Amino acid sequence: MVIGIITAMKKTNPSFLNGVPELLVLRLLARQEMYGYQIVEEIRTRTGEALAFGEGCIYPYLHYLEAEKQVSSRRQEVEGRNRNYYKLTPRGRKRLEALTTEWNRVTTGVSRLMEGQHA
Amino acid sequence: MPDFIEALRRRLVELGCPLKQVRRLIREVGDHREDLKQAAVAEGLSGADVEARANASLGDPLLLAEELMTALRRSSWWGRHSVVTFCLLPLLVYPILWALLLLLQLALGFALGYGWNWKKLLVVVDNPVAFSHLTTVYQFMDYAAIALVTLLFCWLARRAMVKLTWMVVSCAICSVCAMIWWGRIEPHSFFMGFSLNSHLHMPWFRGVIPLLVAGAVYVCQRRSSQRFREKVAD
Numbered sequence: 001m002v003i004g005i006i007t008a009m010k011k012t013n014p015s016f017l018n019g020v021p022e023l024l025v026l027r028l029l030a031r032q033e034m035y036g037y038q039i040v041e042e043i044r045t046r047t048g049e050a051l052a053f054g055e056g057c058i059y060p061y062l063h064y065l066e067a068e069k070q071v072s073s074r075r076q077e078v079e080g081r082n083r084n085y086y087k088l089t090p091r092g093r094k095r096l097e098a099l100t101t102e103w104n105r106v107t108t109g110v111s112r113l114m115e116g117q118h119a
Numbered sequence: 120m121p122d123f124i125e126a127l128r129r130r131l132v133e134l135g136c137p138l139k140q141v142r143r144l145i146r147e148v149g150d151h152r153e154d155l156k157q158a159a160v161a162e163g164l165s166g167a168d169v170e171a172r173a174n175a176s177l178g179d180p181l182l183l184a185e186e187l188m189t190a191l192r193r194s195s196w197w198g199r200h201s202v203v204t205f206c207l208l209p210l211l212v213y214p215i216l217w218a219l220l221l222l223l224q225l226a227l228g229f230a231l232g233y234g235w236n237w238k239k240l241l242v243v244v245d246n247p248v249a250f251s252h253l254t255t256v257y258q259f260m261d262y263a264a265i266a267l268v269t270l271l272f273c274w275l276a277r278r279a280m281v282k283l284t285w286m287v288v289s290c291a292i293c294s295v296c297a298m299i300w301w302g303r304i305e306p307h308s309f310f311m312g313f314s315l316n317s318h319l320h321m322p323w324f325r326g327v328i329p330l331l332v333a334g335a336v337y338v339c340q341r342r343s344s345q346r347f348r349e350k351v352a353d
Contacts, residue, residue, distance in 0.1 A: 036147055037154035055155070055177045057186050059147045063140070064194035083150050 019099050021061060024051070026088060026096040029071055035083040036062060062086055070095050123173075123180050124149050130184035135340075136191065136280060138347045144187060152177060188280060197279035204275060205289040213268045213296045214311075220260040221302075227256070244306040257304055262328060265297045269329040273336040283337075290333035298326035 028034060028042050036058050044052045053061075065071045070092030073084050088096070124145060131141045152173050159172040177183055192198035228243075243249040269290055276286035302311040 035150070037151045040151075054183075054186060056148045056151055056183050057190055059144055059151075060187055060190035060194055063143070063191075067194070081150070081153070084147055 019102065020051075021053070022065070023096070023099045023103055025058075025061065025065065026070065026092055026099065029086055029088040030093065030096055033085045033087040035085050039086075065092070123152065123177065126180040127184050130181050131187065132344050132347060134184060134188045134280075135277070135283060136184075136188060137277060138343065140191065140280075141347070148177070148183075191280045195279045197275050198281055201279070201281050201285050204279070205272060205281070205285040206292060209268060209272055209289055209292045209296055212271065213264065213293065213300060216268055216271075217261070217264040217300070217302060217311075220264045221257075224256055224260055241307070250306060254304060261302065262325070265293065265325055265328045266332050268296075269293045269332040270336070273333060277340070286333065286336075290329045293329035294326045297329060298323070300325075 024043055024047075025039060028039055034042070039062075040053045040055060040058050062071065062073070066073055066086070068091075069089055071086045072089050073086045075082060076085050127148060128141060128145050131144065132138070136144070155173040155176050156169050159169045164172055197204045243253060272289035272293065273286055276283075276289065279285075296313075299313050299315055300311075301314055303309070
């Protein structure tokens, strides 16, 4: 469960690992409007099950992002099913850009160090 | 309504989740459960197996409620920094709000035609009747400040969805603050600060105000939760 993993990681390096769930959710929503179950499934399948939100735990997180005005939601009926669909706001897009830049910077640095160790 | 969802709803209410949030979470977790069931059907399961798969994926509803509440608490600064918010902040906020209310009192004087003219205000303090009115207004402002600070922290505790203990702690700190804080106006002089020897009239009453406010808030919350449970049961 990402939330659980992140809690454990907070103690060691909060600067970039804390933003991972936020980065993943915003990245997915940048492509299209999605609902909770869809987001959980996408994260699970697209990370090869390396990362996963606890079923149901995505919702407080989405509500937090909505309160931060990074995403907006609407209730919509699709094929007879009512669901809350979330989409990225301009503010969320800016946040995604900032997180992506930070993530790339960190992963590049870590990769360089790892490559150096293997060499 | 499935038992799973009902158990989740009850536990969320018990844990002090705001009712608006409970409704929204229940609706979305309910939708999620339906999606899990559809996925199970697509995999070829049927009947009780579908329900069992959906419930197994979501886990124990009581644990899920705890996880949801933890995630909700972590989503606010107040929830993440409970010690700072509910133990230290009352010590800071109370004097600030008290000073703001004092400014309001001065503004009231301005509105009543005394202006910001210090000489005009001196006329008031030299007049025993007018000064008596001034001290009454001051007393009211003082009690209002204590009640408002307590209400603010009760509201924050509710908003941050922290445990009841934090609300009680912040109210106890507000109560102690109210008893040891002293501000006094006298003709031509004015005192303010923290002291164990407050020289205040009825300092115990100031200490009781936060406890009364906290008690009233608690009763209101209980009634609200009770009404919600009854509404759901209907």
